[in-house]
Amino acid sequence: MTVKDLVRPLPGVRRLSMLRQRIAFCSSESFWERRYAQGLTSGHGSYGALGEAKATFLNAFVREHSVRSVIEFGCGDGHQLSMADYPRYVGVDVSRTAIALCKRKFDGDPSKSFFLYDGVCFVDRGRLFTADLAISLDVIYHLIEEAVFERYMEHLFNSGERFVVVYSSNTVMRGTAPYVRHRHFTTWVDANCPQWSLAQVTGGPNTGPGRADFFVYERSESGRK
Numbered sequence: 388m389t390v391k392d393l394v395r396p397l398p399g400v401r402r403l404s405m406l407r408q409r410i411a412f413c414s415s416e417s418f419w420e421r422r423y424a425q426g427l428t429s430g431h432g433s434y435g436a437l438g439e440a441k442a443t444f445l446n447a448f449v450r451e452h453s454v455r456s457v458i459e460f461g462c463g464d465g466h467q468l469s470m471a472d473y474p475r476y477v478g479v480d481v482s483r484t485a486i487a488l489c490k491r492k493f494d495g496d497p498s499k500s501f502f503l504y505d506g507v508c509f510v511d512r513g514r515l516f517t518a519d520l521a522i523s524l525d526v527i528y529h530l531i532e533e534a535v536f537e538r539y540m541e542h543l544f545n546s547g548e549r550f551v552v553v554y555s556s557n558t559v560m561r562g563t564a565p566y567v568r569h570r571h572f573t574t575w576v577d578a579n580c581p582q583w584s585l586a587q588v589t590g591g592p593n594t595g596p597g598r599a600d601f602f603v604y605e606r607s608e609s610g611r612k
């Protein structure tokens with residue numbers, strides 16, 4: 388890729404700032420670790436009205452479906468989780484700093500556990516990391532590398548016993564920041580997860596291109612492990 392290719396889709400000053408971001412970007416994992424280590428948060432999607440909308444949807448879902456346990460792939464700094472009402476919870480994340488923040492924030496809460504996630508070294512043949520509901524909130528469009536995306540999706544859908552809820556965009560867009568890659572992730576699920584069906588799509592609180600919605604997948608009875 389040439390410098391010209393990097394800047395072509397972007398006008399003026401924004402083009403330069405985006406170029407700087409693209410040059411500085413190494414990997415999705417190091418991006419997030421660096422971000423948290425600098426004292427930054429999981430992002431505006433986990434705070435304010437957007438965070439509250441996610442919590443409202445998920446808390447109602449957990450209640451309505453008598454979900455007993457939740458596992459989250461990409462739990463972040465724990466702010467979103469502080470609005471959650473789950474009986475039992477496991478959060479995993481690629482960022483050591485994020486896990487340390489959650490460990491501190493939920494110190495003394497026996498219903499919540501946290502683990503550092505390394506997709507390459509995650510081999511769960513004994514199905515230890517499973518829950519009634521597996522969730523992925525505002526993570527999929529941050530999975531830049533193809534192999535990282537594939538592994539993440541496999542682990543996410545393997546870990547859900549009954550449901551998987553994904554809160555993400557589901558479209559392809561060009562000209563985004565280097566740490567954003569919108570994908571048509573439902574195509575991957577259709578091709579790779581025959582035991583799962585898309586039961587419901589609920590519009591998210593945002594509008595415009597790249598908006599995230601709630602995608603609820605249900606495992607078929609025959610596909611239960």
Ligand SMILES: C[S@@+](CC[C@H](N)C(=O)[O-])C[C@H]1O[C@@H](n2cnc3c(N)ncnc32)[C@H](O)[C@@H]1O
Nearest residue numbers: 419429433461462463467480481482524525526
């Ligand atoms: C925008 S934040 C969302 C955090 C949280 N889910 C929430 O809704 O508040 C994205 C999170 O995904 C994590 N992440 C990025 N790549 C990941 C991967 N391959 N596996 C697991 N987590 C990942 C980041 O470290 C970050 O904490």
